[in-house]
Structures are given as structure tokens and as C-alpha cells.
Amino acid sequence: MADIGSLPAEPRDRVGKGATRALRRTGRVPAVIYGSKEDPLSVSLDPKMLDRELNSPGFFARLYDVAVDGGTHRVLPRDVQYDVVRDTPIHVDFLRVGATTRLNVNVPVRFVNEEECEGLRRGGVLNVVRHEIELSCRADSIPPELIADLTGLDIGASIHISDIALPEGVTPTIDDRDFTVATIAAPTVVAEPEVEEVEGEEIEGEGEEVEGEAAEGEAEATEET
Numbered sequence: 550m551a552d553i554g555s556l557p558a559e560p561r562d563r564v565g566k567g568a569t570r571a572l573r574r575t576g577r578v579p580a581v582i583y584g585s586k587e588d589p590l591s592v593s594l595d596p597k598m599l600d601r602e603l604n605s606p607g608f609f610a611r612l613y614d615v616a617v618d619g620g621t622h623r624v625l626p627r628d629v630q631y632d633v634v635r636d637t638p639i640h641v642d643f644l645r646v647g648a649t650t651r652l653n654v655n656v657p658v659r660f661v662n663e664e665e666c667e668g669l670r671r672g673g674v675l676n677v678v679r680h681e682i683e684l685s686c687r688a689d690s691i692p693p694e695l696i697a698d699l700t701g702l703d704i705g706a707s708i709h710i711s712d713i714a715l716p717e718g719v720t721p722t723i724d725d726r727d728f729t730v731a732t733i734a735a736p737t738v739v740a741e742p743e744v745e746e747v748e749g750e751e752i753e754g755e756g757e758e759v760e761g762e763a764a765e766g767e768a769e770a771t772e773e774t
Contacts, residue, residue: 552693554613558592582622585645610656646688655681658695666699668733673704676734686719707732
């Protein structure tokens with residue numbers, strides 16, 4: 550069973566740009582719930598509670614029960630719009646889902662047992678190709694995360710989607726190949742440039758000394774003459 554979060558919301562009676570701007574000035578974040586062949590429902594969210602969920606891993610892969618006016622709507626977050634200057638959420642889209650609703654969702658990958666990875670112990674680097682994997686599954690079967698085990702992997706080894714256990718009925722949307730999720734890459738060694746001695750500087754210095762002695766000799770010869 551998928552992990553179900555909860556978000557309280559307040560209904561919005563007025564919609565449109567003017568009403569939305571006025572709502573944001575009060576500190577609330579406008580949102581809409583749509584889908585499941587029902588009319589869209591405009592609501593507003595508490596920004597602090599929304600920020601808490603946005604900063605939690607797997608926000609877009611987690612189901613929520615949004616409570617509005619005594620009723621509850623089972624939803625999946627689909628989009629968040631941010632203010633381009635302050636980088637704060639200004640609108641959220643939620644999709645209504647039922648237990649049997651099948652959908653595509655991006656699920657984060659978590660890598661475990663790094664201390665048991667031979668390649669990393671030898672100085673290798675974990676090169677993550679896919680931080681998230683798009684899965685096709687029922688709404689009540691969304692895994693909160695996918696686990697990639699690094700135990701025993703050496704430098705040059707790869708982790709493919711076939712190496713990751715998926716719940717029953719959950720399949721990657723890319724089903725025509727065993728794609729790579731991560732690799733254990735060899736360490737990058739940066740060679741320090743060698744410092745070469747510049748012989749010209751020593752020759753130039755010696756030349757100046759010789760020229761100085763020659764000039765003194767000429768001066769003495771002139772005086773004797």
C-alpha cells in the first residue's frame with residue numbers, strides 16, 4: 550500500500566488572476582484538484598505545510614488526502630509553479646486518483662550499502678545515470694522509492710533496472726531495454742604539470758656578467774692609452 554499523506558485545504562469561491570493574486574497576498578497558495586471525470590475544485594493551501602511536503606523526498610510520487618469542507622480527495626501532485634524571483638510555490642496541480650487508477654510517476658532511486666562496495670573502497674566514483682525512474686503502476690501501488698544495492702560492485706560495474714526489485718504490477722515505462730541506472734567509475738587522476746628549469750635565464754645572467762667585465766676591461770684599456 551502506498552504511503553498516504555494529508556494536506557488540509559480551504560475552498561476557493563473566486564477564481565481568476567485578480568482573485569488568485571489577492572489570495573497570494575494573504576499568504577495562501579492556490580491549488581486545483583482535477584480529474585476522475587469530476588469538475589475541477591479550486592482550493593488554497595497553507596504555505597508552511599506545503600513547504601514541509603515539498604522538502605520531503607518523493608513529493609510527486611506520494612498520494613495525499615486533501616481535506617476540504619469535511620470531504621476528502623485522494624490526489625497525486627502533478628505540477629508546482631514557482632515564483633521566478635523568490636523561488637516560492639505559487640500554484641499546485643493535483644490529480645484525483647482511485648485505487649485502480651493506473652498512471653506514470655517518477656520515483657526516486659536510493660543507493661544503499663556504499664561501505665560494502667568494493668569499487669568505492671578502491672577510490673571509484675558512483676556515477677548516477679538516473680536519479681529517478683518513471684514507472685507505470687496503480688495509484689495504490691506507488692513505491693515511495695527504489696532501492697539500488699551497491700554490495701560487492703567493483704570499478705567498471707553497472708546497475709541496470711533489472712537489478713532493482715520492483716513491486717508486483719509495477720513496470721518501468723521504458724520496457725524495451727535493460728537501461729543503466731548507475732555505474733562505478735574509475736577515479737579521475739589529475740596529473741600535476743612538471744616544472745622545467747629555464748636554462749635561458751641562467752645564460753642571460755651569465756651573459757650580463759661577461760658583458761659587464763668586458764666593459765670594465767675596455768674602460769681600463771682606454772685609460773692606459
